[in-house]
Amino acid sequence: NYFHNVVQHYQVIIKGWPTNIPFTNLSKVSSTLPDLDMLLQKWWSNAIKWRQVNDEEFQQLLKE
Numbered sequence: 001n002y003f004h005n006v007v008q009h010y011q012v013i014i015k016g017w018p019t020n021i022p023f024t025n026l027s028k029v030s031s032t033l034p035d036l037d038m039l040l041q042k043w044w045s046n047a048i049k050w051r052q053v054n055d056e057e058f059q060q061l062l063k064e
Contacts, residue, residue, distance in 0.1 A: 016048040
C-alpha cells in the first residue's frame with residue numbers, strides 16, 4: 001500500500017493535495033479532466049510537492 005511502499009520506505013509525504021479530490025488511485029475515482037489538469041498544474045508549480053519528514057514526524061505518522 002501507499003504508506004508502506006512510499007511513506008515508510010522513503011520517509012516522505014505529499015503536501016498540498018486538494019481536499020476536494022480523494023487521495024487514492026486516480027484511475028479508480030471519477031475525476032474530471034479539469035480536476036486532473038488542476039492537479040498537474042499544482043505539481044508543476046510546486047503547490048503540491050513531496051516533503052521529507054523528520055524522525056519525530058515519521059514516528060507520529062506510524063501511530064496514526
